[in-house]
Amino acid sequence: MAAARHSxxxxxxxxxxxxxxxxxxxxxxxxxxxxxxxxxxxxxxGYLATYTNKNGSFANLRxxxxxxxxxxxxxxxxxxxxxxxxxxxxNKIEEKMKELSQESTGRVxxxxxxxxxxxxxxxxxxLALYTVYMRHRTHLILPPIVRGGAIDRYWPTADGRLVxxxxxxxxxDEDSPYQNIKILHSKQFGNILILSGDVNLAESDLxxxxxxxxxxxxDYTGKDVxxxxxxxxxxxxxxxxxxxxxxxMVEIDQMVIDGCKKYMRRTCGDxxxxxxxxxxxxxxxxxxxxxxxxxxxxxxxxxxxxDLTAVPISTSPEEDSTWEFxxxxxxxxxxxxxxxxxxxxxxNCVNLTEALSLYEEQLGHLYCPVEFSKEIVxxxxxxxxxxxxRRLVTRKCLLVPVFPCVTFIx
Numbered sequence: 001m002a003a004a005r006h007s008x009x010x011x012x013x014x015x016x017x018x019x020x021x022x023x024x025x026x027x028x029x030x031x032x033x034x035x036x037x038x039x040x041x042x043x044x045x046g047y048l049a050t051y052t053n054k055n056g057s058f059a060n061l062r063x064x065x066x067x068x069x070x071x072x073x074x075x076x077x078x079x080x081x082x083x084x085x086x087x088x089x090x091n092k093i094e095e096k097m098k099e100l101s102q103e104s105t106g107r108v109x110x111x112x113x114x115x116x117x118x119x120x121x122x123x124x125x126x127l128a129l130y131t132v133y134m135r136h137r138t139h140l141i142l143p144p145i146v147r148g149g150a151i152d153r154y155w156p157t158a159d160g161r162l163v164x165x166x167x168x169x170x171x172x173d174e175d176s177p178y179q180n181i182k183i184l185h186s187k188q189f190g191n192i193l194i195l196s197g198d199v200n201l202a203e204s205d206l207x208x209x210x211x212x213x214x215x216x217x218x219d220y221t222g223k224d225v226x227x228x229x230x231x232x233x234x235x236x237x238x239x240x241x242x243x244x245x246x247x248x249m250v251e252i253d254q255m256v257i258d259g260c261k262k263y264m265r266r267t268c269g270d271x272x273x274x275x276x277x278x279x280x281x282x283x284x285x286x287x288x289x290x291x292x293x294x295x296x297x298x299x300x301x302x303x304x305x306x307d308l309t310a311v312p313i314s315t316s317p318e319e320d321s322t323w324e325f326x327x328x329x330x331x332x333x334x335x336x337x338x339x340x341x342x343x344x345x346x347x348n349c350v351n352l353t354e355a356l357s358l359y360e361e362q363l364g365h366l367y368c369p370v371e372f373s374k375e376i377v378x379x380x381x382x383x384x385x386x387x388x389x390r391r392l393v394t395r396k397c398l399l400v401p402v403f404p405c406v407t408f409i410x
Contacts, residue, residue: 007073226247233271244280248280331366334366
């Protein structure tokens with residue numbers, strides 16, 4: 001499938017940029033490509049040149065008077081030849097700019113080129129060496145942004161940074177009554193579960209699962225455990241290995257389970273093949289009515305693990321806002337925890353300090369006082385540090401936290 005590629009070249013010149021010299025120097029390169037030139041001049045703010053091609057590609061060249069030169073090239077690559085022509089144009093511009101800025105200093109980073117030349121080395125090591133080697137070069141070449149391709153490789157982090165993953169295949173893509181469900185394959189992380197645009201879990205992310213279970217410090221032998229969400233099956237798979245008395249997992253979306261049991265088996269093993277096992281059961285229900293029912297029945301658990309999605313999905317009308325939903329889950333969970341039980345939940349990106357503080361403030365609105373602690377966990381596919389907060393809550397107001405998961409003892 002053809003895609004639009006947005007390539008950029010950034011040049012930083014040590015001396016005041018001579019816009020006319022740069023325009024004249026690059027003019028012949030664009031003319032060779034059959035691109036028509038249009039130039040706008042500001043007396044004190046430099047130049048803007050636009051180059052258009054009959055094949056639909058175009059380039060914007062912005063020359064600032066203080067030495068910054070930016071080139072944006074957009075092309076619609078329908079085949080390998082189109083990509084080669086685009087790369088050839090970028091290479092020629094790069095070489096010409098080197099001639100025009102002999103005494104300037106800067107750096108360059110071109111991931112695609114270095115991978116082609118040195119396939120026998122680790123990419124991370126090569127990029128590090130390449131950056132050091134090119135530190136004294138005069139320009140910065142970023143990898144192209146590819147838009148509209150068959151595979152979307154760009155996903156935001158929790159704090160709003162754009163990350164390009166090494167995704168090479170769409171494994172599963174379906175819309176359920178609740179959300180869009182994607183499972184994409186990454187060369188580094190294996191299959192990645194993405195729910196409505198939010199990266200949930202990859203097959204590489206055992207660190208997350210272990211953290212939200214207590215980082216190996218908890219004894220689940222003979223215990224009753226309630227998992228809220230967890231449709232990828234990772235938590236259920238790991239807890240079942242620890243010989244619990246019974247694990248109840250409440251997942252609202254059957255289609256998440258269907259996708260994961262087929263394409264996330266490195267995470268879930270075979271526990272999702274059946275909704276019941278010797279020591280577990282999976283309920284396809286909204287967790288809020290289930291929690292209310294258990295509280296009314298007086299049913300209690302040794303552990304409640306909240307692995308619900310970042311954006312609440314519920315059929316209950318109490319969900320007036322995200323914070324109301326979170327507080328409702330906390331309150332209901334406290335009501336089904338045993339006196340010495342524990343509650344674990346995920347936190348958020350460590351950079352979202354305001355959101356983390358607001359979450360902690362919600363604890364003050366619960367029907368019983370709590371204390372908590374946090375542990376920062378590096379989850380591979382998140383590409384960011386993730387605090388799992390473990391909170392221990394007791395009806396005697398005792399609380400002990402763990403990591404970007406929360407643990408409470410009622």
